[in-house]
Amino acid sequence: MWIYIAKRVLYTIPISLGVSLVCFCLVYLAPGDPAASLIPPDASAADIATIRQLYGFDQPVPVQFARWLWRASHGDFGTSLQTGRPVLVEVSGALANTASLAAGAAIIAFALALLAGTLAAWYRGRLIERVITTVSTLGISMPSYWLGIVLIIVFAVKLRWLPATGMGNGDAATFSWFDWNDVRFAVLPMLTMALLPLGVVMRSTRAALADTLAQDFMQVLRAKGLAPHALMRHALRNALPQVLAVMGLQLGYLTGGSILIETIFTWPGTGFLLSKAILTRDVPLLQGTVLILALTFVFINLAVDVLQTFADPRLQRQ
């Protein structure tokens, strides 16, 4: 098992390098001179030449990549064209806000999904299973950005229970889970974000449980005369590694793919930062944010895989 974990950890290195290479290449996707995309459009020719030299665009591409990677690995992701602040500072502040939202959404989604998925497997073939599976399919079919708008219409505009957008006291303030003035801003975006993982995890919990319940050892337990709830306990323990893997992936998606929801709720997280970077064509900020988010996603996946080896004894024996 430890060899497996060591291999998995080592495999993160080439993946991270590959991810960095893709992020580096993003600049070359932009039409025109990559140097021109790094500076404001009204810069003079002399300025462009200086930037070209400074960023090393006059060097061969592999050299450019090596230099960029060297700087990035030392925490230097360049400076934002819009604010002039280091990209790392911008992203790390935003990442904390996104993480708060993602964590809240994940807790809501995973708890509800496990409960509903188990209920669906328990009442197989009954009306309640039909209802739960239909709702979960609706969950993965609904555009989250639309749900966000609908929730704003209902709870912020009509009922006036919760604020529509923003994150409490000014956008630079830090978010606290122990202050209702902060938390009430997070309720709507959190619920909106929870919808997709809720549907996905519910579906996979039900499927994994149905698979397990159909296996021979469950038949033996049934023949032994085990009570239904005890049967379910065995089934859940067996389905756990599979469900855990799906949850991990969803947690990563929540952290890395929050752009639409953060844009709607103007939540000052990484997604909002990204959409600002795209609107203002702030290439260093965009590149840095994408790189940091992708690397976060890589490490969440690593953590989940390692966790999974502990949850699944079959993997430990290998």
Add this chain to the structure above:
Amino acid sequence: MSAVHSPAAVPVASPPGYLHTIARRLQHDYLTLFFIAVLVLTVLAACCAPLLTHYDPFATGLLGRLKPPGWQGHLLGTDDLGRDMFTRLLYGARMSLVMGVMPVALALAIGGTLGLLAGFYGGAVNMAIMRTMDVFYAFPSVLLAVAISGMIGGGMTSGLTALTLVFIPSLCRIAETATAQVRALDFVEAAQATGASSLSVIVAHVLGNVLPAVFVFASSLISVSVLLAAGLSFLGLGVQPPTPDWGQMLAGLRQAIYLQPLVCALPGLAICIVSFSFNMVSDGLRHAMDIRA
């Protein structure tokens, strides 16, 4: 007497074919049939848009802005520029359907082929293809799509490119797993022992066994593609105005939610119905083909 021993004399009902079995199962799955009908109707409505409405999707009206459904013959009201909502939703369906199906079809062709090659040849080919896919797999799909189309700039081609790239890795992985499983079976070895070329083994023996699983998975991606494409144009990265597109219509009407919430919710509802239908059909297909998730 010799006639008794000839195979022609023994009447044996041939087992129903694979496609026949699937069709028969689908025939009794009314839920799936219903959603197939919804999708067929949507496609027809999108194709025949000019026949179903006499309004111009681009004609603005200064006096008839943000009117409720039923106002002066506007079946579903008007948008923030006074354009007929029903007409724009019909024309917008074209974009949503194209952006739902096209990226998945392209990714199926590219990713499926790569996965087939990786699974069939194994070794270094597998390493090269699958490890490259792992890198793209290491991006959350929304992030990758937004990053690529954000860099290229808005437009339909950029959205199409981004979405295709997003779907290739997962399709490649499914195709590779299925191919590797089939590759290990005896009949493939038998075919190779008779001297059949790799290409003919793939075409005659592997493809038919791999395609159903890959196809069902691809069908489940269409609804994701519809959602992501609408999301990109919601951010201003996909289809550009004034071309009607549901995601971009939703974004345009965002400011008007306080004035006419019902009309503003319509494009999102349309996205939801189409995406839900694709999901239900995909689930029904998976069930009929008896393929596990």
